[in-house]
Amino acid sequence: MLGVHGLTRQYAEVRAVDDVTFEVPAGKMIGFVGGNGAGKTTTMRMIMGVLAPTAGEVTWDGRPATRADRTRFGYMPEERGLYPKQGVLDQLAYLGRLHGMSQNDARGRAQHLLERFGLGDRLKEKVEKLSLGNQQRAQIIAAVLGDPTALILDEPFSGLDPAAVEQMADLLREHTSNGVPVLFSSHQLDLVDRLCDGIVVLHKGKVVASGTSEELRGGAPLRYVLSLTGDAGWVRGVTGITVLDVEGGTVALEPESEEVAQRLLAEAVSRGGVREFSKIRPSLSEIYREVAAA
Numbered sequence: 001m002l003g004v005h006g007l008t009r010q011y012a013e014v015r016a017v018d019d020v021t022f023e024v025p026a027g028k029m030i031g032f033v034g035g036n037g038a039g040k041t042t043t044m045r046m047i048m049g050v051l052a053p054t055a056g057e058v059t060w061d062g063r064p065a066t067r068a069d070r071t072r073f074g075y076m077p078e079e080r081g082l083y084p085k086q087g088v089l090d091q092l093a094y095l096g097r098l099h100g101m102s103q104n105d106a107r108g109r110a111q112h113l114l115e116r117f118g119l120g121d122r123l124k125e126k127v128e129k130l131s132l133g134n135q136q137r138a139q140i141i142a143a144v145l146g147d148p149t150a151l152i153l154d155e156p157f158s159g160l161d162p163a164a165v166e167q168m169a170d171l172l173r174e175h176t177s178n179g180v181p182v183l184f185s186s187h188q189l190d191l192v193d194r195l196c197d198g199i200v201v202l203h204k205g206k207v208v209a210s211g212t213s214e215e216l217r218g219g220a221p222l223r224y225v226l227s228l229t230g231d232a233g234w235v236r237g238v239t240g241i242t243v244l245d246v247e248g249g250t251v252a253l254e255p256e257s258e259e260v261a262q263r264l265l266a267e268a269v270s271r272g273g274v275r276e277f278s279k280i281r282p283s284l285s286e287i288y289r290e291v292a293a294a
């Protein structure tokens with residue numbers, strides 16, 4: 001388990017990361033979301049030890065993470081790490097060696113992953129000659145090569161087409177199913193919602209929400225849609241209901257409680273002509289907007 005405890009980073013006038021605490025449990029995929037400048041990259045750099053915290057600490061299996069622990073973490077930095085002028089297979093094999101793999105293992109595994117992700121005919125290509133999406137695939141391969149104990153990935157999915165997103169998500173899931181904790185940052189909230197076991201929302205350097213997507217949704221207001229064959233205007237007069245929008249027979253509403261919602265449904269049924277009564281599941285983007293605006 002990877003732990004981040006009270007992590008803080010102060011630049012001259014900017015507190016880029018402010019008392020950030022969260023955990024990435026073994027075998028879980030945690031999405032790290034937040035707007036531009038929220039502090040995600042700075043936090044990940046401190047986790048990897050490439051940037052010193054002003055305060056706080058990073059733990060691995062419950063004790064302060066050492067340099068040796070961190071050399072076994074797979075990292076995809078924001079600035080990306082591959083040299084543009086070197087062949088992609090040679091370079092990945094070299095990185096594998098740096099992670100302690102034998103020459104044969106490093107080359108073999110790098111080649112296998114490049115082939116798996118559709119780069120089998122580009123093994124000798126210089127990185128700069130690959131398309132951006134293919135460079136991104138190579139960067140992710142670089143992060144997972146050395147049999148990492150944890151994965152810290154800064155925007156691994158940006159610039160990937162939908163098929164590549166699925167391939168890379170499968171690759172990450174293979175690691176979580178072996179117990180590896182995975183933390184990745186992303187601006188693609190629908191993707192985070194779909195892939196992650198947990199979400200940490202950062203805003204202006206602070207954690208403003210965290211939990212599973214269902215837990216985050218639990219804090220959102222209760223909303224329903226009621227659709228009737230006749231006019232729905234009468235709903236405005238029902239006690240305990242705030243009407244958000246009415247369009248003909250369809251009304252979006254916020255009941256004070258589930259009980260009030262059920263009473264409304266009973267009344268609608270007694271009036272006749274109920275077409276639909278359903279709870280609205282807020283999107284992660286809506287939740288994000290609410291917590292970031294609070």
Ligand SMILES: Nc1ncnc2c1ncn2[C@@H]1O[C@H](COP(=O)(O)OP(=O)(O)OP(=O)(O)O)[C@@H](O)[C@H]1O
Nearest residue numbers: 011012014016034035036037038039040041042043
């Ligand atoms: N070396 C630095 N010196 C001064 N301020 C910095 C430095 N690095 C980052 N910052 C500031 O720290 C804050 C957090 O930046 P960071 O890059 O961690 O955000 P982020 O969440 O990764 O953003 P993005 O989604 O845009 O990549 C920003 O206000 C940024 O300007």
